[in-house]
Amino acid sequence: DQQVKQNSPSLSVQEGRISILNCDYTNSMFDYFLWYKKYPAEGPTFLISISSIKDKNEDGRFTVFLNKSAKHLSLHIVPSQPGDSAVYFCAAILIQGAQKLVFGQGTRLTINP
C-alpha cells in the first residue's frame, strides 16, 4: 500500500521555465511533508518542507504547495536551471510515535538547455 505516490516517473523542462513536480498521499494524519533531491551516486539531500498546517512554503527558487483537501502537494522550481536535473522524492512523516519518513517513488527531472 503506497501511502505517498509520485505518478510521473520523469519530467523534462526547458531551462528558465517552471518545473512542477507532483505528489499525492493517502494518510490524512501526516504532519510534515518534505522534498529530497538526489544526484546520481549520491545520497538524497533535504530540499524543502512544509507543515500540514500551512499551504505554502517558499525558499528561493523552490516553493512547495499543500492542498490538504485533495491530499496533494507540489514542488515548483522557477526558474529551472541545468543543476536542478536530479531525482526528486517527496516524503511524509507522522510526528506521533516512531517518526518514520514514507517516501514516494521519485520523479526524474531533466532540465534542457
Place this chain on the structure above:
Amino acid sequence: DAGITQSPRHKVTETGTPVTLRCHQTENHRYMYWYRQDPGHGLRLIHYSYGVKDTDKGEVSDGYSVSRSKTEDFLLTLESATSSQTSVYFCAISDLGDRPGGYEKLFFGSGTQLSVL
C-alpha cells in the same frame, strides 16, 4: 555535510552468501536508518534504530537483520543474499528523537550498490 560513511560503496556477491553493510556516523545522532532504493519503489525503510541495542523493523525487513552496539555504528546484514536484494542501500541519521513534538530531516550517506548474482 553530515558525517556519514557507508562501506563498502560497491559489492558483488553470490546468492546464498551472508553480506554485512556498515554505516558509521560522527554526529552522535540517536536515530539511524537503513533504506533501499529500487526503480518504481523509491526509498523503502528496512530497519531503524533509536539507540544502542534498540532497533525496530521497517516495511521491508524480511531477510535482513541489524545491530547497533555503539552509537556511531549501524550494521545491516543480509543473512543469505538473494537476487531480489540487489539494490542501492542508504544509511540515514537524525536527532529527531531528542526534540519532542518536532521533527528533523534525515541526512543520508552516499549509498552502497549491492549486486547479488
